[in-house]
Amino acid sequence: MTVPPLLRVPPFPGRKPAIPVSDPPPPFVPEGAERAFLFEKFRQARVGGDFxxxxxxxxxxxGAVFRPRSLADVRMLLPLAxxxxxxxxxxxxxxAALLRLLAEMGAGRALGMADVDPWSVLCGASVLYAHGDDEWAALARxxxxxxxxxxxxxxxxPGDGADTLGARAAAALAQPMADPFGEGWLTMPQTAALLADWRRVIDANRGNTGETIVAACGIAWWKRAEIRRFLWTPGQRLRIVSSPRRAVAVAARAGGALAIWPSRVSPALLAAAHDKGVPLVRVEDGFVRSVGLGSNLVPPSSIIVDRRGIHFDPSGPSALEDILAGAEFSEELLGRARALAQTILSAGISKYAAGRGDxxxxxxxxxxxxVLVPGQVEDDMSxxxxxxxxxxxxxxLRRVRAREPEAEIWWRxxxxxxxxxxxxxxxxxxALRHADRIMRGGSMAALLDHVDAVHxxxxxxxxxxxxxxxEVVCHGTPFYAGWGLTRDLAPVPDRxxxxLDIDQLVAGVLILYPRYLDPVTGLPCPPETLVARMARDSAVNRQGWIGPLRRWQGRLMTRVRKLGSTA
Structure with missing residues (x-):
């Protein structure tokens, strides 16, 4: 009989199915120590089946999990129970009929399993009784x-021993999964890593205590399609609400969490959420965001989702601080960080752009x-x-000149x-009273390759x-200050x-903390996928028509401000 593959893509909204250009490779069924190693990877990730x-x-x-399908199964298993x-x-x-019968018998707990993560049942159990066509048998092994x-x-x-059942489970894992971001096929370790990433995102949207993100507020209209994908939870519709009062009420009624964009919410919303006991989840742009500016209404391909605080506010802890202060950085993770950083540097990728320009x-x-001095938006939350x-x-600029009297200062x-x-x-x-040059246009990556230090x-x-x-000198307290890599002029939290070394910082900041969305398939993706898209100039902006309009609007606002200053 035909059974669905054990390793499969969750039903993400709007996803495009992978279309491989080649036939799948012949299955390789691991044995011995290699099988045990792969089982451990899938067991730790808790992926496979409808995870x-x-x-x-x-x-x-x-302790014992029974998967009956008929009254005859119940009669056979009842003595054991x-x-x-x-x-x-x-x-x-x-x-449903068996559930009612089992509840009446009182021989253990009865649970309907139509829409339940199998790993939440199997982890902690010792034995499973199931039919041979039930994928739970493979997951349990x-x-x-x-x-x-x-x-x-x-x-x-019936009668198969542990080794035979292990071989059957390994054969189920060996069915190759098409690469959802490319045209080839994933190896088993690659599949385990990708499914584990997806599981982490879905679990984070549910929250450790079951406080699923059920509503969002302060989300600009042009970001909403992407935010729905970033915050997707199976079986749960995300309500994006414009009214702060209504957003808090929606989350309170559903008993869930409210996602907010910090720069677009008021103190009144924060107070209302506190009064009603609604947990807040802060959402912000990621560090490798998109090709194009947010102010030009380019939707983000990377965001931060933080239940602890937010990375740019040093007055309180954040999930990023927790990662950088306490994460165990494996050699595998550090290797990914080095390779990711190298790709970013080679392609000249920065937050909003790719390429070094000419x-x-x-x-x-x-x-x-x-010395390079990058300007900032003066009312930016950071x-x-x-x-x-x-x-x-x-x-x-004045402070930098005072500290660097002999330097050539470039103002950006x-x-x-x-x-x-x-x-x-x-x-x-x-600006030219303190800086030697004003550097407009061109690639930030090329600038950074050329300068000696940044303030x-x-x-x-x-x-x-x-x-x-x-060399980096911090006049404020950005998220990367205080870890031994910068010269810090402002107070840094004791936390x-x-x-850290640079590989650990990159691993925490670019791999463990943000989320990424593939602009081609619409799927959550690892950072390597988005960076590769940006490097190949295939990170498509679905709202490219807005850019020229926003540039015209910006020129108009600049002229209005100049007229106002001379009036």
């Missing part, structure tokens, strides 16, 4: 359970040290929260400010400079006492 379904809410783990403590027995079936087969099927026959950079004057009271781009205005969309303009004549307030440019081995 994305809601967990079973069990008061205590089951009656010998065990009733609370350790779990009857798991889709049949991978999980290390004793498995007893009730009738023959592809996953086992702009010729000025030559160094008389061997002087070149500046207000992490600037230590300093918000003025002009004042930042923020593109959103230069485009006329945000606050923070420094007139060129004022920042809280700009992400400082992190990008660290990846390139540049950041751990010393």
């Amino acid at each position: 994305w379904l809601p967990p079973a809410l069990l008061s205590r783990p089951a 009656r010998k065990a403590e009733s609370e350790s027995v779990l009857w798991a079936t889709h049949d 991978i999980a290390g359970l004793q498995v007893e087969i009730l009738s023959p099927g592809p996953y086992g026959d 702009t010729a950079l000025p030559q160094r004057k008389g061997g002087r040290c070149i 500046v207000l929260a992490g600037g230590g009271g300093l918000t003025s781009n002009l004042e930042l 205005p923020h593109p959103d400010v230069d485009a006329g969309h945000r606050l923070g303009t420094v007139p060129d004549e004022q 920042v307030l809280t700009s992400l440019t400082g992190f990008e400079a660290l990846m390139r081995g540049r 950041r006492g751990r010393r």
Whole structure:
């Protein structure tokens, strides 16, 4: 009989099925130590089968799990169940009539299994009784359970021992899965890693205590399609609500969490959520965001989802701080971080762009040290929260000149400010009182490759400079300050006492903390996929028609501000 593959893609909304251009490779069924190693990877990741379904809410783990399909199965298994403590027995079936009968018998707990994550039942159990065509038999063997087969099927026959059932489970894992982001096929370790990433995202949307993200507020209209994909939870519709009062009420009624965009919500919403006991989840742009500016209404391909706080606010802890302060960075993870950083550097990728451009950079004057000072949006949340009271781009420039009197200082205005969309303009004549050059246009990556040091307030440019081995001086307290890699002029929280190297910082900041969305398939993806799309210029903006309109609007606003300043 035909059975669905054991390893499969969750039903993400709007996903495009993979279309391989080649036939699948011949299955390789692992044996011995290699099989045990792969079973351990899948067991730790808890993937395979319908792993994305809601967990079973069990008061205590089951010892013996029975999967009856008929009254005859119940009669056969009942003597075994009656010998065990009733609370350790779990009857798991889709049949409503059997559920009622089992509940009346009182020989253990009865649980409907139509929409339940199998791993939430099998983890902690010791034995499974199931039919040979039930994929739970393969998952249970991978999980290390004793498995007893009730009738023959592809996953086992009655009387099969542990080794035979293990071989059947390994054969099920060996069915190759098409690469959802490419045109080839994934190996078993690659499949395990990808499914594990997807599981982490789905579990995070549900929350450790079952506080699923059920509503969102402060989400701009042009980001909503992507945010629905980022925050998708199977079986749960995400309500994106414009009214703060209504958003809190929706989340309170559903008993779930409310996702907010910090720069677009008011203190009144925060107070209302606190009063009603609604957990808040902060959502922000990621660090490798898109090709194109947010101010030009380019939807994000990367976001931050933080239940602890937010990375740009040093006044309180964040999930990123927890990762950087406490994560165990395996050699495998550090290897990924090094390779990812190398790809980013080679392709000239920064937060909003890819490529180095062909702009010729000025030559160094008389061997002087070149210091880059990137401007910021003066009312940006990271500046207000992490600037230590300093918000003025002009004042930042003045301080840098005071500290670097002999350096050649290059001033880089923020593109959103230069485009006329945000606050923070420094007139060129004022900037040139402290800076030697104003560097507009061109690639930030090329600039960072050319300079010796970077002075920042809280700009992400400082992190990008660290990846390139540049000296970074922090006048504020960005998320990358305080870990031993920067010269810090502002106070740093004691929570950041751990010393990190650049590979560990990259692993935490670019792999473990953000989420990524493939702009081609619409699927959650690892950072390597988005970076590769950006490097190949295939990170498509679905709202490209808005860019010219926003640029015209920015020029108009700049002219209006100039007229206002001279009136």
